[in-house]
Amino acid sequence: MTQQPSNLRWGELEDEDGEEDLTFLLPPKQVIGPDKNGIKKVIEYKIKEDGTKVKITTNIQVRKIVVNKRVVERRLWAKFGDAAPVNKGAGDRGVVDDSLTMVSTEEIVLERPRAPGSKTAGGEALGDGLGKGGEIKLCRTCGKKGDHWTAHCPNKDLAPQDPEPFTDHKRPTSGHGKYVPPNKNASGDMRRRNDDNSVRVSNLSEDTQEADLHELFRPFGPVTRAHVVRDKTTSVSRGFGFVEFVSRDDAQRAINKLDGYGYDNLILRVEWAPPKAK
Amino acid sequence: MRPILMKGHERPLTFLKYNRDGDLLFSCAKDHNPTVWFADNGERLGTYRGHNGAVWCCDVSRDSARLITGSADQTAKLWNVQTGQQLFTFNFDSPARAVDFSVGDKLAVITTDPFMDVTSAIHVKRIAGDPEDQIGESALILKGPQGRINRAVWGPLNRTIISAGEDAVIRIWDSETGKLLKENDPEVGHKKTITSLAKSVDGSHFLTGSLDKSAKLWDTRTLTLIKTYVTERPVNAVAMSPLCDHVVLGGGQDASTVTTTDHRSGKFEAKFYDKILQEEIGGVKGHFGPINALAFNPDGKSFSSGGEDGYVRLHHFDSDYFHIKI
Numbered sequence: 001m002t003q004q005p006s007n008l009r010w011g012e013l014e015d016e017d018g019e020e021d022l023t024f025l026l027p028p029k030q031v032i033g034p035d036k037n038g039i040k041k042v043i044e045y046k047i048k049e050d051g052t053k054v055k056i057t058t059n060i061q062v063r064k065i066v067v068n069k070r071v072v073e074r075r076l077w078a079k080f081g082d083a084a085p086v087n088k089g090a091g092d093r094g095v096v097d098d099s100l101t102m103v104s105t106e107e108i109v110l111e112r113p114r115a116p117g118s119k120t121a122g123g124e125a126l127g128d129g130l131g132k133g134g135e136i137k138l139c140r141t142c143g144k145k146g147d148h149w150t151a152h153c154p155n156k157d158l159a160p161q162d163p164e165p166f167t168d169h170k171r172p173t174s175g176h177g178k179y180v181p182p183n184k185n186a187s188g189d190m191r192r193r194n195d196d197n198s199v200r201v202s203n204l205s206e207d208t209q210e211a212d213l214h215e216l217f218r219p220f221g222p223v224t225r226a227h228v229v230r231d232k233t234t235s236v237s238r239g240f241g242f243v244e245f246v247s248r249d250d251a252q253r254a255i256n257k258l259d260g261y262g263y264d265n266l267i268l269r270v271e272w273a274p275p276k277a278k
Numbered sequence: 279m280r281p282i283l284m285k286g287h288e289r290p291l292t293f294l295k296y297n298r299d300g301d302l303l304f305s306c307a308k309d310h311n312p313t314v315w316f317a318d319n320g321e322r323l324g325t326y327r328g329h330n331g332a333v334w335c336c337d338v339s340r341d342s343a344r345l346i347t348g349s350a351d352q353t354a355k356l357w358n359v360q361t362g363q364q365l366f367t368f369n370f371d372s373p374a375r376a377v378d379f380s381v382g383d384k385l386a387v388i389t390t391d392p393f394m395d396v397t398s399a400i401h402v403k404r405i406a407g408d409p410e411d412q413i414g415e416s417a418l419i420l421k422g423p424q425g426r427i428n429r430a431v432w433g434p435l436n437r438t439i440i441s442a443g444e445d446a447v448i449r450i451w452d453s454e455t456g457k458l459l460k461e462n463d464p465e466v467g468h469k470k471t472i473t474s475l476a477k478s479v480d481g482s483h484f485l486t487g488s489l490d491k492s493a494k495l496w497d498t499r500t501l502t503l504i505k506t507y508v509t510e511r512p513v514n515a516v517a518m519s520p521l522c523d524h525v526v527l528g529g530g531q532d533a534s535t536v537t538t539t540d541h542r543s544g545k546f547e548a549k550f551y552d553k554i555l556q557e558e559i560g561g562v563k564g565h566f567g568p569i570n571a572l573a574f575n576p577d578g579k580s581f582s583s584g585g586e587d588g589y590v591r592l593h594h595f596d597s598d599y600f601h602i603k604i
Contacts, residue, residue, distance in 0.1 A: 071301040074342065075316070080362040081325030082286075082311065101320040104281045104591075110550065110560040110599060209601060 026053065034062040037234050061233065197224075197248050198273035199255055202240035204228065205264040210241075216263065217243045221250025242273055279599075281564060282320035284590040286313045291584025293335045294573035297342040302359075303573070303582055304345065305590050308332035312347050314359065317575060317582075320592050326357045328364045335376045339383040344405070346386055348374030354388045356409065365409040372396045376429045379405070380436045385417070385453075387439055389427040398427050400441055402453065420456050423449060429475035431484070433498055440498070442472040442486055450501055466503045468494065473513060479520045479576075487513030493527050495553070505556055511545040515571050521578025522600065523553040528569030528583055548572060548583050552604055559604055564591050 026045040033040040040060040048054055079085060201213065213226035228241040245251040251272075259270040287307035295304045296317060303317040311325040312333050331351030338345050338359065345357040350373040356366040368374075372393030379386050386405050392398045402418040425444030433440050438459065439451045446468040450460040468488035477484045483504060487493045489512040495505040507525060515528040530546040547561035548569055567586030574581045580594040 068299050068301070070342070071299050074301060074360075077323060077360050079322070079324055080360075081313075081327050083313075083322040083324045098321065100286045100322055101282060101284050101315075104283055104564070106280075106564075108279055108281055108562060108564055108593070110279075110562055110602075111547070112560045113558050207601070209598070211603075 034060075037231075038062045038064075039233055059233070197246065197251050198242050198244045199251050200240060200242055200271055200273040201258075202269045202271075203266050204237060204239050204241060204268070205266050206237045206239070208237060208241070208264060213241055213243055216258070217245075217254055220245070220254040220257065222246040279593055279596050282592040282594075284315055284320050284322070284592065285588065286315070286322055286325070286590070287311075287588050289332070290567070290586040290588060291571050291590060292333065294571040294582055294584050294590065295336055295338060296573055296575055296582075297338045297359075298340050298576060299342065300576040302338070302342060303590075303592070304336050304338055305571075305584060306333040306336050306347065307584070307588070310349075310351075312336055312345070312357075314345075315590070315592075317580070317592070320590075324362045326355075326362050326364075328355060329353070331373070334374065337377050337379045337386070339379055341383075344379075344383065346377045346379060346388075346405075348377040348388055350374075352390075352393075354386075354403075356405070356412065366412040366414075368401075368403060368414050370401070372398075375426055376431075378431045380432045382436070385432075385436065387430045387432060387453075389430045389441065389443075391426050392424075397421055398423060398425065398443070400427060400430050400439060400451070402439070418453070418456050420451050422458065423447065425471075428471070428473055429486075431475060431477055434481050440475070440484065442475050444471045446470055446472055446488065446490075448472065448486060448496065448501065460501045462496070462501050463503070466494075468492065470512075474516045474572075476516045476518050478518055485516045485518050485525055487516035487527060487529070489513070493525065493551075495525070505553065507551045507556055509549055512568075515569055515583070517572040517574045517581060518553070519574055519578050519581075520576055522602075524559060525551050525553050526572055526574070526581060527551065528572045530565075530568030530586075532568070546585070548581075555604065557604055559602060562593060565589065 026047065030043040031040065032043070038061055040062050042058045042060060044056045044058070046054045046056060208228060210226050210228055213228065214223055217223050217226065222245065223243055224246055225244040226241065229238045230236065231238055243254070245254070255270050255272070258268055261268045287305065287309050289308035291305060291307045293306040296302065297304070301317050302323065303315045304312060305315065306312045310329045310331060310333065311327055312329070313325045314323045315321065316323055326345065326347065329347065329349040329351055331349045333347050333349045336345060336347045342359055344365070345359050346354060347357065348354045352370050352373055354368040354370070354374045354377055355364055357363065358365055368388065370390045373391045374388055375391050376389040377386060384405055386403045388401045388403060390396070390399050390401065398421070400420040401416040404413070404417050406412040420439070423441065423443060423445055427441050427443035429443070430439055430441040432438070432453070433450065436453055439453050440448065441451065442448045447464070448462040448467065449458060451457065452459050468486065468490050470488050470490035472486050472488045474487040475484055481498060483495055483497055485493055485495050491509055491512055493507040493509070493513050493516050494503055496502065497504055507527060509527055509529070511529045511531060513527050513529040517526045519525070526548050528548045546565045546568060547563045549561050550559040551557065552559055565583065565585035565587055569583050569585050571584035572581065580592065582590055582592045584590045
């Protein structure tokens with residue numbers, strides 16, 4: 001209360017309703033930014049019902065959108081025809097029936113005829129097939145061509161189970177046949193990165209997507225996970241990512257081959273992923 | 279992406295059109311009221327009341343002030359886009375099918391269906407700057423094609439009119455004299471009814487969709503076939519992305535057979551194809567019936583589809599759409 005503005009008189013502390021309105025005692029609203037990423041920080045203070053002061057910090061992403069003047073004008077046009085507001089009284093805008101428009105509750109994706117990244121293999125197979133006049137065996141699990149079908153793959157059980165890739169043989173068995181919740185068992189979270197077989201790829205270009213990483217690392221062996229690390233606010237790639245292999249040997253070969261490899265005009269750095277800090 | 283569903287029509291959609299700035303979306307359906315929506319959030323702006331039959335087609339002037347609609351009630355009407363007020367009615371002896379404003383909005387082409395003893399025709403009307411001066415007389419009437427003329431659009435510099443319809447032939451007419459200039463080579467052309475036609479942004483080429491389960495890309499000047507996109511369903515609607523080299527085909531089995539077959543055989547997705555490689559990129563599901571209308575926003579960042587189910591679905595693409603590699 002020592003920071004009260006000097007022009008405060010005791011009579012103003014209580015308003016007519018007897019409710020305290022002390023908001024004018026609070027520090028003023030503070031706006032910082034927007035910074036170069038377009039993030040604006042707004043700091044506000046509020047008094048809760050029980051009298052405690054709260055500081056509210058809001059991060060707002062600011063985007064500048066250039067809009068056509070005529071578009072803005074049209075935006076303000078009055079509704080007409082069947083869309084005209086009903087029960088329109090004097091000086092009242094009336095009620096607009098907005099039940100006709102709704103956002104789909106279902107997430108619709110552009111369904112690809114084949115998985116992204118598998119294009120090259122499929123394309124080559126098609127080309128070969130045409131050249132030799134026969135079909136070619138292509139294993140989707142280990143990426144080997146001409147050897148065996150996916151169903152007969154010797155590494156079949158190592159293959160990732162889409163869409164949630166976890167490898168069955170690594171699931172810990174408690175030995176007693178008792179159910180152990182995933183967070184209690186030895187391996188921890190199932191979705192956790194398998195550090196042993198993961199490689200860290202850095203110096204990626206911003207355009208590199210997960211599918212591109214998949215495509216790049218696939219020739220070395222089955223990949224269970226490819227992940228590009230993105231900035232939380234701007235979702236722009238931070239220039240590095242992680243690729244998890246089924247087998248450590250494949251990962252080693254990928255490191256040997258791709259460390260220092262030129263990709264999208266940049267020299268990649270591929271190394272073992274550092275163990276995740278708990 | 280989460281599409282926006284607009285359920286403003288009681289009957290199947292027939293046509294969709296964006297204005298030039300891409301902020302308004304006009305929809306026509308077999309109910310009698312063409313509707314205009316805000317193209318960003320799908321809010322309904324208004325309906326145009328006055329037609330007494332299915333509305334088959336519409337076009338909006340470049341300054342988004344006028345709308346022309348063609349209807350099965352044997353009229354084509356001019357509307358004030360902002361107020362929904364009727365400005366003029368063109369009367370015909372048979373249902374109006376396709377309408378298109380010329381470059382400069384001084385002329386409009388309107389096609390009429392064959393009906394009783396009347397054969398199908400393409401009418402060219404002068405559009406007056408002031409609706410008071412508007413007259414109903416045709417500046418030119420073209421006749422000749424058999425069956426409905428499902429689409430008629432203006433060629434480059436308004437010198438030609440391109441028409442396509444039930445007889446599966448694409449024709450280019452001289453818009454001054456009314457002379458038939460070109461017909462497409464029947465060897466490479468469509469085998470069944472042409473249902474839709476979409477021009478590229480610069481007008482140099484156009485895409486036609488047909489019930490023969492294919493869509494074809496043509497050169498506007500020479501009428502040579504450039505590309506063919508083969509699909510497994512009759513094509514009711516086509517659209518071309520102004521931004522990426524993508525074409526979208528919409529369709530599905532004939533509406534009358536939908537209830538008699540398995541729902542999976544419907545193939546009601548909007549299919550994306552690479553314009554140059556003719557290869558399928560992907561499909562967007564959602565409609566419960568065949569897609570009758572497709573339109574791309576002029577900025578290429580969203581598209582909308584209208585189906586036999588009476589819904590308009592407005593899709594704003596996710597950012598990864600723009601990075602698709604095939």
